[in-house]
Amino acid sequence: MAHAASGSDAPIARLDPVPSIATAGAIALTVIGFCAFALALVRDADRAWQAYMMNWLYFTGMAQGAVILAAVVTITKGMWSRNMRRIAVSFASFLPIALLLLLPLLFVTQRVFPWVSEPVPGKGAYLNAPFFIARQVILLGSLFSLSVLFARWALRPDLGLMRDRVEGRLAELYASLTRNWKGQEEEEAIAHRRLARLSPILALAYAVAFGVVAWDFIMSLEPHWFSTLIGPYFFMGAFLSGLAAIGIVTHWVARRVGHEDLISADQYHDLGKLTFGFVVFWGYLFFSQYIVIWYGLLPGEQSFVIHRFTPPFSLISKLVFAMIFVVPFFGLLGAAPKREPRILTMFGALLLLGFWLERYLLLYPSWHIGAGSLPLGWQEIGIALFFLGLLMLSVLRFLHRYPVFQVWQPMSEIELKGIEVEVAEGAGTA
Secondary structure, rough: OOOEEEEEOOOOOOOOOOOOHHHHHHOOOHHHHHHHHHHHHHHHHHHHHHHHHHHHHHHHHHHHHHHHHHHHHHOOOHHHOOOOHHHHHHHHHHHHHHHHHHHHHHHOOOHHHHHHOOOOOOOOOOOHHHHHHHHHHHHHHHHHHOOOOHHHHHHHHHHHHOOOOOOOHHHHHHHOOOOOOOOOOHHHHHHHHHHHHHHHHHHHHHHHHHHHHHHHOOHOOOOOOOOOHHHHHHHHHHHHHHHHHHHHHHHHHHHHOOHHHOOOOOHHHHOOOOOOOOHHHHHHHHHHHHHHHHOOOHHHHHHHHHHHHHOHHHHHHHHHHHHHHHHHHHHHOOHHHHHHHHHHEEEEHHHHHHHHHHHHHHHHHHHHHOOOOOOOOOHHHHHHHHHHOOOHHHHHHHHHHHHOOOOOOOOOHHHHHHHHHHHHHHHOOO
């Protein structure tokens, strides 16, 4: 079968060796972050678990959002993204870790959820610890399993191409992942069919699971406040943070493996347009949620907003709106910034920082109502380093073990490319 990518064959390349500074940096971040978490537990256990939950939501959402991009472009047959898909899939390696990191939270629900010690009248059937634990384990376990299965089928055809070119433990791993191999063409056809079926299921599971996460981890902190938009607002924000992360990692990896030419300015432009579009959509969801609360003038609905738009959290609110909407909107409005990877990376970093503060803003005002000073310090930052280090280690390990670019190409995309070529040739001879 043909293996064309942007006019040339995609190379079978791995991040080999992994830059020692990247590995050492990731390990250092993990160790420093774990020590910060341990110290925070000794100083103020409630604050430590609050920071842990906030960072878990942020980094898990980013990783899952990145994987969802791979599913979305599979559904839409987005050929522009082909050399970025493997980068998106690499974030699936963090999801099993995220599931393990969720378990401690399930044993300390009394420290982060007020409804555990103070049951809410009329809502006890939903807001109770056993049911909360069960739905998180079932929904997130299912979602993460689907994501890992998606990654496996996306990888399998390429591993068949590479299994005779690797040695040692990597050869054993490839042999395990390509068991019952049926030949390259048939395997590609099977992988294409299974990914086509799995992608919409994964996208739907993402919306359902992360919608419930938004209700349980955010809305339940102020159980008398409710919003029908909090679910989409939360999981679309996670998707946008995933897009930002993909742009940053793609630029770095392409440079490290010496194949910057495989990611063209047009492809960065497409990723930039998608990022810009979801920046606008995030602003739309934000305003749609705010305007209804504003003109309704109902105290029960206004309390959530008031807690976030008044001191000491008002400054964070302004920063979040500026970093996620205002600056990226005007900065990415033209074509030139979207086509330049360094500029796109800069805006991606700004979006990631903005979403870290946004996740903070969704949670902390509910825990610290009436606080005299802003509860943002070394606890939140230190524990963020722990999660960042683990995410970096998992993605680096994935890119070291597996091809960083997708080599195989589904027949449907080859046919689409053929149609484009025929049209171009016809236009040229007319």
